[in-house]
Amino acid sequence: MSDYIRRLPVYLLLDCSGSMMGEPIEAVRQGVKALLSELKGDPQALETAYLSVITFDSSARQVIPLTELMQFQEPELKASGATALGGALNVLMECVNSEVRKSSETQKGDWRPLVFILTDGAPTDVEAFGQAARALKGMKAANIVACAAGSRADTTYLRQITENVLMMNTLSAGDMARFFAWVSGSIKMSSKSLDARPGAAIELPPPPDGFVIVP
Secondary structure: OOOOOOOEEEEEEEEOOHHHOOHHHHHHHHHHHHHHHHHHOOHHHHHHEEEEEEEEOOOEEEEEEEEEHHHOOOOOOOOOOOOOHHHHHHHHHHHHHHHOOOOOOOOOOOOOOEEEEEEOOOOOOHHHHHHHHHHHHHHOOOEEEEEEEOOOOOHHHHOOOOOOEEEEOOOOHHHHHHHHHHHHHHHHHHHHHOOOOOOOOOOOOOOOOOEEEOO
C-alpha cells in the first residue's frame, strides 16, 4: 500500500486479566477474528483502517503494532494476573505518538485514531491510571470508546477517559460477539465519513440490544 494513504488508526485495548479466564477470553479471541473478517469485507475500511492490539494484565504491552488489515495476524490471547489499565493507557499514548503520522507542510497526516477499550473490572494500578487518564484527555489525540463488560466492571474509571462508555451485563460469547460486531460497524461508519466530516466528533451506531450507554 502507498505510504501516502491517510490511514484510520484503530487501537484495541483488551483486558486479559485473570478474571477473563475461560469463556470470556475465548469470546474475545473469536470477536477479534470476526472483527477482522467483517472489516476485510468492506472496501473503504480495507483501504483506510489499520489495526493494533494492546493487551493488559499485570502489565501492558502492544502485541500487534499498527498493521494494515490484509497483513494483520490475530494475537494469541491468554488471561492471567491483575488489571493494569493505567499501563495500557501509557502504552497507547506511546504508540499514538510513534505510529500515527502527523500533518506536515506537504502532506496531511493520518486521521484521528479510534480506540476501543474492553475491560471487566477496575484498574489495579490506580495511581498510574489517574495520571494516564489525565494525560490522555489532555492530548485529545483519539476518539475513545470504552466497554465495561460484566457485573464487576467499574464505569466510574472509564468515564475519566471518555464520554463514550458502553455497559454490557455479561461476559457471554453472545454479548462479546455483539460488542465486536458493533466495533466493526463503528469502524466502517467512521471510514466512510472521513472525507465528508474531517475533524468531526466520532459518530457511533446504536448500541447492541442489551447494552447501555452510561450517562
